Amino acid sequence: MGSLPILSVVEQSQVWPPPATVDDTLLPLSFFDFMWIRQPPVHYLFFYEHSVTETHFLETIVPDLKNSLSATLQYFYPFAGNLVVYPTSKKPEISYVQGDSLAVTFAKCNLAFKELTANHPRDCDKFYHLISPLGDAVKTSDYTRIPLFSVQVTFFPNHGISIGMTNHHSLGDANTRFSFMNAWTSIARSGNTDSFLSTGKLPLYDRVVKNPKLDESYLMFVKAETFKEDYQPQILSGPTDIQRATLILTRNVLNQLKKRVSEKLPTLAYVSSFTVACAYIWSCIAKTRNDELQLFGFVIDCRARMDPPIPVAYFGNCLGGCMTIEKTTLLTGKEGFITAAKVLGENLHKTLTDNDGILKDITFYGELFKNGMPTTMIGVAGTPKLKFYDMDFGWGKPKKVETISIDYNGSISMNSCKESNEDLEIGVCLSTNEMAVFVRIFDEALETYL
Missing domain, CATH: 3.30.559.10 (Chloramphenicol acetyltransferase-like domain)
Structure with missing residues (x-):
């Protein structure tokens, strides 16, 4: 049969x-x-x-x-x-x-x-x-x-x-x-x-x-x-050798990570739950790779950051970019998480306070690669500010939300959790071998901060 x-x-x-x-x-x-x-x-x-x-x-x-x-x-x-x-x-x-x-x-x-x-x-x-x-x-x-x-x-x-x-x-x-x-x-x-x-x-x-x-x-x-x-539309199809996993960073864990960063970098201007979560995930992924340069980037909603502000109801894309490149050896060392938090926090603060504004000419991003093209490029899909777990068609809140398109480029997704809006739910897509290493590193490294 x-x-x-x-x-x-x-x-x-x-x-x-x-x-x-x-x-x-x-x-x-x-x-x-x-x-x-x-x-x-x-x-x-x-x-x-x-x-x-x-x-x-x-x-x-x-x-x-x-x-x-x-x-x-x-x-x-x-x-x-x-x-x-x-x-x-x-x-x-x-x-x-x-x-x-x-x-x-x-x-x-x-x-x-x-x-x-x-x-x-x-x-x-x-x-x-x-x-x-x-x-x-x-x-x-x-x-x-x-x-x-x-x-x-x-x-x-x-x-x-x-x-x-x-x-x-x-x-x-x-x-x-x-x-x-x-x-x-x-x-x-x-x-x-x-x-x-x-x-x-x-x-x-x-x-x-x-x-x-x-x-x-x-x-x-x-x-x-x-x-x-x-133009050839990209389509996800199998079989593949990649896996997706969901990691939870609770409010208590996030506070501990922020405390560790603030102790090591007391003058760092931007220490948030978002930046320390990104830094921690980035440092863990870096330890699964054997390359020279890595890029981590995310988008910033420009609606409230324009002068005058753009209404929240604006339909379309309204995003600016923030990208950071760092040597993999600095991300994988003993202070890899602190290094990641430092470069992400500094770059975000610079982007948000730039006298020329948050919007950049396309050539600005090209300058980032003047010293070489990173082989690892990680982006962030989604934002914990939007409560997608509140989407109820009449059957109750979702049991799970997944961003499948991170499979195209190895980015991560980030959302607030169903159980608590103060906890972060992070989706990661990696090769099968990398995933096994990543999960082990994620759990072991976290123990050192708690």
Whole structure:
């Protein structure tokens, strides 16, 4: 007898905004968005414990999710739109035309729900069954058009549901995704739009920051003239030799790490839970590698840091960068964690207090590599400031949230924990051999700080 397929698709649908709710619209992009146009898509998974049967899933959950998603799209219409890139100096933009829709896949999975939602190392390729790719690009001599968003809802009979979402990064940053998810879950729970509208959290589509110089600089990064020939959407597929694990740094542990840094570096201007968490993870990963230079970078939400501030409801990307390069030998020594905390804290303080502002010309980042290209480059996906564990479709809070797209580049993810917003949940993706070393180092090194 042959084995059952891991995943069976039960329905493939297209979801539109309600009729006559959104006019044809072109949403201009800016330098905030241009740097993400050639980057891999963002994949994130929400797991919910729910004793769902196939009948209940098909007859109740599927129509409810489609109806609530449709209602949400009238306020977040770019999620049903397309990125349009022109082979000229004309700036890329998001296009929504009446009739545009997004792809939603409903599926059944026989993988172990409990295993997928655990914290210990798990094979990354198991999760790829639960995310959907973006639709195919349309390429003409005048433009390249790329779908921006897709959804896959998967049920695990009698165990739970996962909701996997994929978006092109030019659609928006984590803040924009959080706003969309807040709206969708609110409408799904209540069955109407009243509760969402009462919050007054409608997205702001005005391009409130205009900087032609930065537009020109970052548009060069897009290389629009060859985009049609170059663009090949990256897709995660197995089998692979990488694993993902979830590490928890509790408030008590974070305070101990901050205390150790403050004792060693009493004049360091920036010592936060975020920076010490990044420093600790970076120093542990460094000990799994045998290379010369390592880069650690993260993005900074610019909304509150502009003059004047940009409203929180701003739709799109609104991120600045902060990157640090250090020799691996300094990160792996006895004071590797302190070194990592020092360079991260100093660089973040410099970035936030720079007289020229937080926004940099693209050539600024090129200067970072004048002494060599690091072989290890780690980024941070997500932010603990956004409470993604509050996303409730009516089945309770998620059992687990996973950022699958860190698999593309070996970055880490960071979120506040379900149990306590003061604890940090960190996702790490490493090769199988590196993961075994990393987990051992993480546990052993932590004991020395407690």
